[in-house]
Amino acid sequence: MPEMPEVETVRRTLSDKVLGRIVRHMDILLPRLIKWPSVHEFQENVTGKSICQLRRRGKYLLFDLSDGMVMVVHLRMTGRLHYNPVGAVRHPHTRIVFKLDTGDELLYIDTRTLGTLHVMPESELNRIHGLTTMGPEPLSADFTLDYLRGILDGRQGNIKALLLNQQYVGGLGNIYVDECLALAGIHPERRAGAITMDEIEKLHTAINQVIDEGIRHGGTTLRDYRDGEGASGNHQHHLAVYGRASKPCRNCGTAIVKSIVAGRGTHFCPRCQT
């Protein structure tokens, strides 16, 4: 569900509200979401600490706690973090409640319960494989045109699978990959290594532009996604291809095609993307 723009929006909408707050108590309603260390240790390591900083890396959210511990949350498909003012009713799919010193709550909500939570010292974050191996993010200084050229060079797989792989580019997911390829005019099944220099430039620009717009629109709400205050995003109104199967391409009017690429539902314009 949430990709980089959504997770970044959650971070922004939550930061002001939780920074400096102390976690007084936790209700872990669904213990199996805690992946490290044990549920008991997790509770001990978080309770009584204040939240000093809220960071994001790719699709991970990192809560820096007052004693150097870091709580790492990944929302996977349907995870949400909501700031819940004192007395407000809890979402029915609330799985973990962080009770703050103000009486307000931070809720971890997750319909499909695929999300993950870890807590560990900063120095041990390498326990989380997906964090350790993550490639540079769009809009970051490391995500250069040369870098993109380098990871495409000689690659036999299709471009869609490559862009979905967090080891190459961190933060892209199924929606934004389709949107990036549409903007760059590249067919999702093109062999990555066969993409021309000219197209790689377009793709590099497209990735940065799509992610930037996604963030500026507060993310894409198709069904489940909400920001830290429970509000929907707006980027769903600006999508070029995702979710628009059989609707006319905004550029040429040809019907958008939906197929399966890299095992995922994939949308593209058969005329504009070659």
Added chain:
DNA sequence: CTTCACGCCTGTCAGC
């Protein structure tokens, strides 16, 4: 090494 199918979960929707 890469690529693919699958499992993890619940909810929704199309088709019958």
Added chain:
DNA sequence: TGCTGACAGGCGTGAA
């Protein structure tokens, strides 16, 4: 109305 199967924004694992 009710049932079944496909599918959904992610990612780790194991097999090929």
